[in-house]
Amino acid sequence: MRPKIYLFGDSITEESFGDGGWGASLAHHFSRTVDVVLRGYSGYNTRWPLKVLERVFPGGGVEGGEEEPPLAVTIFFGANDACLPDRCSAFQHVPLDEYKQNLLSIVSFLKKRWPSTHILLITPPPIDEDGRLRFPYIDNPLNQPERTNKAAGAYSEACISVARESGIPVIDLWTKMQQFPDWEKAFLRDGLHLCPRGNRVVFDEVVLKLKGEGLSLETLPVDLPLIADIDTKDPLKAFQM
Amino acid sequence: MRPKIYLFGDSITEESFGDGGWGASLAHHFSRTVDVVLRGYSGYNTRWPLKVLERVFPGGGVEGGEEEPPLAVTIFFGANDACLPDRCSAFQHVPLDEYKQNLLSIVSFLKKRWPSTHILLITPPPIDEDGRLRFPYIDNPLNQPERTNKAAGAYSEACISVARESGIPVIDLWTKMQQFPDWEKAFLRDGLHLCPRGNRVVFDEVVLKLKGEGLSLETLPVDLPLIADIDTKDPLKAFQM
Structure with a gap:
């Protein structure tokens, strides 16, 4: 069985298989080595999926069809x-302290379920407030950005401290x-979601961090012989396995 | 557990998660409903994977970690x-009759393993011989295309007859x-592999055929509540499951 890498997150994960998306790029990068499994849930904060982690990552032993731990x-x-x-998307808001606790709980759940699995946190991206005003997701009568870069920075700090505490x-x-100069427009399509260059940053960083964990094309076994390793004079020899 | 769709094939499948690829587009299309699983093997004909089908699609009951049948x-x-x-890629050649038998065997293996799974055949694409001369994959001293459109057409016919015989x-x-006018350059990047517009044709056709089999966004259950279905006044209500 080919090993898996799960991508768990919000819309920036859910839409990561769109054109130039970081998820699709990962699947392409690992096309013969790893199944990249999409578990992105648009609009979700950390509070909601915490209620249903068992559904996102079903376990339950062999009878429940449990598989090998993901990489x-x-x-x-x-x-x-x-x-x-106090802005138009307030229903998605989670207080900073709770966010941190929720992230810790998600990490702890995964560590308990799969002790050998590498867990990689990604902070939220910076926010281009001008972009958020120009591309509202819902009615915004106050005409004030529902997300600010300062707030995103605070949540990013909390995410980093969760990583530190969890090792x-x-x-x-x-x-x-x-x-990067012009990050606001170069990486973000609407002040929050990634455009192809922003996706590229995430892809490059994920590949780099996975490599730091020992997970790379150099170390992972390839599924079935590569065409370059097949003897053109006796191709079937490669399939005597 | 989210259901799966396997993509099994050669390089046109293996590279389908590249930019604008039909596999990534499928994964994006089904981002909350289906796991699209890549089983593309660059350079492979039907003879080689037939030797290792059990490795491509591991079975073996619950002890072997067998999962739900794919959609x-x-x-x-x-x-x-x-x-x-008699051309430079002769080692990949499989005679027409054997190709047909091999395809029948692959279909039969999958039907036996997973009687409820929908199997969808895709014929090889047409060949732009000019493109094949301009972008050789290996040394081509004869300077004659190693693939012709006529031969691809014969294999395509055989694939269609396998589908007919297998129902x-x-x-x-x-x-x-x-x-389509200008299909040679509009859909093919090197006379064989798909460029983004060619990928779009495959994606559209696969979505259409899956819909014909009853597999579409309208019929497949969504994994966890969509943001649009969450009550902004009481979001957690949607997660009491």
């Missing part, structure tokens, strides 16, 4: 938790992206 | 079988693509 799980939440509590790697996307 | 499997081989036996649907990609 890795990416956890990519916070962009919705960080919606401001797991983290991609500090909030900081990373802001190191 | 569907696409089988997309023939482009390599149709390499001419399963087929996408006649060879015919379909040639109905």
